[in-house]
Amino acid sequence: MENPEVAMVFEEIADLLEILGENPFRVRAYRNAARTIRELPEPVEQVARDPGRRLEDLPGIGKDLAEKIRVIVNTGDHPLRQELRQKVPPGLRDLLDIPGLGPKRAYALYKQLGITSREELKKAAQARRIRTLRGFGAKTEQAILEALEHLEEVSRRVYLAEAKVFADAVIQHLRAVPELHQIEVAGSFRRRKETVGDLDVLVTCDQSAPVMDRLAEYSAVRDVLVRGDTKMSVRLANGMQLDLRVVPEESYGAALQYFTGSQAHNIQLRRRAQEMGLKINEYGVFRGEERVAGRTEEEVYAAVGLPWIPPELREARGEIEWALEGKLPKLVELTQIRGDLHMHTNVTDGRASIEQMILACKELGYQYLAITDHSKRVTVAGGLDADALRAHWRNIDRIASRIAGITVLKGVELDILEDGSLDLPDDVLAEADWVVASIHYGQNQPRQQITRRILNAIENKYVHCIAHPTGRLIGKRKAYDVDLDLVLKAAADHGCFLEVNAQPSRLDLDDVALLAAREKGILIAINTDAHSIDELRFMEFGVYQARRGALEAKDVLNTRSVRELRKLLTQRRK
């Protein structure tokens, strides 16, 4: 049983308990457990079945939840969920996604009007029956109707890359206001999550009116939703909501910390403050009435005895412990990237020529690049057979010899075929400087089969790296049903590299997998998989994902010099 499945049982139990008005801390315990399991880098089922391991050692898992996990992995479900479903129709959970509706009101709607789905809710609202309930009014009823209309848009998350286009543009637009001092986008955007729901923009300024006026007239603002003295919300052209908050200078750091989150990180931080007799809120760190910090984030963290923690790590995955022990990683930075090892040219499905790609990489300041066009199986992309590939490589050599100051590796994106074999024979691969292997076909194979395919590739010494190792397309296509734990183990054992694919829709390996890969000492290549010159700029997003996985420069293959790189590639083939 997969971790997300186990986590979903606990999530549902948490929702149902909450709707029933159970102890909120008991609800939180189930949610914490769900999160722990979802982010566990190995199958929780494996921990449960290993007599040498204790589920109780996992954070937030005590005796009771450990037993429940055992029941779930053995039976696929837990009686408590069934019991709760008797008391609360499961459809009621769907109401929790509607802004303004929480567990209490959802239960009131069910108890008093018998509503058990969004559809029934809509009918009741249209019939003006909701306003008759105590605690509800005409405004709430109207808000529910509107929320139901726009639910898809409201709950939509966009790729970080898309959010960044808007965030950068808004910041640039607002900077023109002379009254503006500081401005930054907080929230999950600042933590560089792979998708972003809305933008939280913080500013300090002499007067808020000119800043808000300027935002209102921005071309990408579709609607102004709310405008007060210190807060303004707008809807952007792509459907995203943007919240602008004006905060006092002396609270800027505290507000930035607060609005950057994550919520789980903030809870841990505040608990620590509490133990020290302090209180943290968005206005500062307080001892009694006295503000002891708040102007900068560094100040806020220092007030609770911690160094500043990079936003990408603020997910309550042990970063506060790292900070306390002086073990915070020195995260890899874009400027440390010396080359890009996965890209395509117009010889297969790319848009730019060999020469254009080389020149563009040189322009980016890289020391090297690898050209990795598709192998023959990928027919839709015009994949190359052995002869065509050899000719392509000769061509690359010829063009590269004319361009000084950058090293060009002759590579290939080698298809891992459905039967587990590789698309080109070893003698051809041996002639390549660099081989990335990946799956394009047979993505729906059962777990064992598809895992075996990837292991075959890892075990072949001519394969340097596995590209986009899970094949997911965020929000569009699920990952292959691959046993990532086995893949990581094999990669570590065989010295095979794994990729973070920097395409905004891919970004796999993801942060959680990277944390596990880092533990195992696997070297990660951050590659753009660019199909055009523009896409070389996606490197930034790959680096963000690597940072969320706590990777340092030493953990990343393509921070190495050409010499070191060549040495590592040779080692792999021994």
Added chain:
DNA sequence: GCCGTTTTCGGCCCGACTGTTTTCAGTCG
């Protein structure tokens, strides 16, 4: 339901906002 060099019981992050209400519960981030 979890957790503990102040605790095995009594805590569990914190404040703003909204709409509904006459002092606040529910929701949200």
